[in-house]
Amino acid sequence: MEDRKDSELKTFCSRNILIILGFSSIMAVIALIAVGLTQNKPLPENVKYGIVLDAGSSHTSLYIYKWPAEKENDTGVVHQIEECKVKGPGISQYAQKLNDIGTYLTECMERARQVIPESKHEETPVYLGATAGMRLLSIENEQLADRVLTMVTESLSRYHFDFQGARIISGQEEGAYGWITINYLLGKFTQKLTWLYLKPNGGDVQETYGALDLGGASTQITFVPQDKHIESPNNALHFRLYGKDYSVYTHSFLCYGKDQALRQKLAKDIQGTNGTLSDPCFHPGYTTVMNVSDLYEGPCTKRFEMTLPFQQFQIQGTGNFQRCQESILQLFNTSYCPYSRCSFNGIFLPPLQGDFGAFSAYYYVMNFLNFTSEEPPSQEKMIDTMEKFCSRPWEQMKIYFGDVKEKYLREYCFSGAYILSLLLSGYHFTADSWKNIHFMGKIQGSNVGWTLGYMLNLTNMIPAEEPLSKPLSHSTYVFLMVLFSLILVTAVIIGLFIFHKPSYFWKDMV
Structure with a gap:
């Protein structure tokens, strides 16, 4: 009789322990998932913007770029969000009508004011690069070319952006920045690390x-x-x-x-x-x-x-x-x-x-x-x-x-x-x-040309050395943590069950 009561007591205790362990495991899993989801929830957008005007021989185009502020040195994060073609010919054609330059650029600069949040205006750099049309004008009449750039500077400085200057870029620069743009957008400059931190060997360089x-x-x-x-x-x-x-x-x-x-x-x-x-x-x-x-x-x-x-x-x-x-x-x-x-x-x-x-x-x-x-x-x-x-x-x-x-x-x-x-x-x-x-014409939504490479160079967003990066994304990390936690909890439950009910275990084995 006493043995029977002792057996019932052990069974009752084992059942309650298992219930408690099961409940605790479920709560732990819920907590892990909740923490993971909370941690992986997107933060309020913290972005930066940049504006580049391509002042070509036949026309001028304005490009607006955007990138996550905390990822300036990662490849492929800068992308174009807006393109505005200025109505009229290239700026070299305004050499004899300098007073029209302000009106010439107004429509696209106003568009930039609308696209970029007002809180970001003062920290948004603006660059104007003039290419072959202005190079030719400079060869023909350097003083006149300087006056055109002076009027462009006065016009762009009126806006509450961070104007960084207007200049004539050399043909060598134009070629180099175009090369940088293509390979940046195609992801040719960097290699992704594997999750085991293995670096690619020299033969794997793109x-x-x-x-x-x-x-x-x-x-x-x-x-x-x-x-x-x-x-x-x-x-x-x-x-x-x-x-x-x-x-x-x-x-x-x-x-x-x-x-x-x-x-x-x-x-x-x-x-x-x-x-x-x-x-x-x-x-x-x-x-x-x-x-x-x-x-x-x-x-x-x-x-x-x-x-x-x-x-x-x-x-x-x-x-x-x-x-x-x-x-x-x-x-x-x-x-x-x-x-x-x-x-x-x-x-x-x-x-x-x-x-x-x-x-x-x-x-x-x-x-x-x-x-x-x-x-x-x-x-x-x-x-x-x-x-x-x-x-x-x-x-x-x-x-x-x-x-x-x-x-x-x-x-x-x-x-x-x-x-x-x-x-x-x-x-x-x-x-x-x-x-x-x-x-x-475009790669991943960004126009192919020299402007993106120009901005990347002037903002130092392509470092000389490859930046360190984590081998796993945050979402992958959370998934693996949850998975391994479930495995651990299951192992603990089975271990406790075997510890408290060894007879059941040996009976199944037999």
């Missing part, structure tokens, strides 16, 4: 993309060559980004942007005519009249300048792609090369290496011509398409592309032919390397 930039007045090529020795020191740049050294080749061809290249071609071709130019780079039936003085305006056409017996000339389109290319190729001097290998005009060019991102006018022109698919068409297909496109009558073009502004539509034949000539004959891309060119 190969960077080259950058091909085409504007209205200049064009840039920038890439990391296989041979780190660059024969022309003026074309060499050295970066240390995220703990890795990069020896970069870059060159900017001033006057070889698509607009200035067209002016050069016209200035060359008008020689020896009677005032009527039959031009194969314009569609059949297209006609326009141009002043000779306007053609010779600026430094790019000075080498072709001569006294002509007429003040105006007429362009009559004939629409022949092959003849258009022949005329364009005469702009590239390939007869002289003081190095082991050159592009054109005696400029050193190492062997092309890796993939290239082609952006700005490259993308806009090729996108219009439907050449920007993921699988780029072969050279033969592009040439065949261009031959058909250029031969289409102008009246038919205006009807078919009625929504495209005439000043753009009339030049797509020339621009397409110029891009092919520049890439194939100027930079020596071949049938094999052609497939490595990727025409890019």
Whole structure:
């Protein structure tokens, strides 16, 4: 009888202990989950903003960037949230109407005031970088270029942002910042650590993309060559980004942007005519009249300048792609090369290496011509398409592309032919390397161009050494903590049960 009571007592105690342990375990799990969820709850947004104005030769664009304030040195966290195209031409065209510059920039700066929270205005840096259009104006009249920048500075300083200055960036800088932008957005500068903290070995380092930039007045090529020795020191740049050294080749061809290249071609071709130019780079039936003085305006056409017996000339389109290319190729001097290998005009060019991102006018022109698919068409297909496109009558073009502004539509034949000539004959891309060119407009929502790289450099957001980073995200850490806690609690319960009821355990084992 006494043994029976003792057995019932033990059973009662064991049951209550298990209930208590079970309840405690459930409460512990609930607490762990609650702590994890609370810890992982997003904090109030703490962000920073930056504004960069790209003052190009043909237009100005304003870009607004945003990034988490606590992650300035992590790759890929800066992204573009707004783009505003300033109405009107490039700022170099305001050299004779300086008082209009303030009004010129007002609409986009007001847009920036609306997009960026007012509490962030005073700490938001504003940068204006002027490119080839202002470089040309500075060559022609440095004092006038300085006055344009002074008026831009006065205009932008009126806003309650942290204005950091307006300056003309060099062609080398433009190429370098474009290269930084592409590779930053593609995540080519850093390697992610594994959760075991294993560093990737040297063979796992990602190969960077080259950058091909085409504007209205200049064009840039920038890439990391296989041979780190660059024969022309003026074309060499050295970066240390995220703990890795990069020896970069870059060159900017001033006057070889698509607009200035067209002016050069016209200035060359008008020689020896009677005032009527039959031009194969314009569609059949297209006609326009141009002043000779306007053609010779600026430094790019000075080498072709001569006294002509007429003040105006007429362009009559004939629409022949092959003849258009022949005329364009005469702009590239390939007869002289003081190095082991050159592009054109005696400029050193190492062997092309890796993939290239082609952006700005490259993308806009090729996108219009439907050449920007993921699988780029072969050279033969592009040439065949261009031959058909250029031969289409102008009246038919205006009807078919009625929504495209005439000043753009009339030049797509020339621009397409110029891009092919520049890439194939100027930079020596071949049938094999052609497939490595990727025409890019945006990467992850951010425009591809020099502006993001410019801001990253000026705000020191790309460190020389790779920042330390945790191998696990916070959510993964919480998940693993909960999982291991459940395993631990289960093990404790089973251990206690075995300790208090060994007979059940041995009975099951038998």
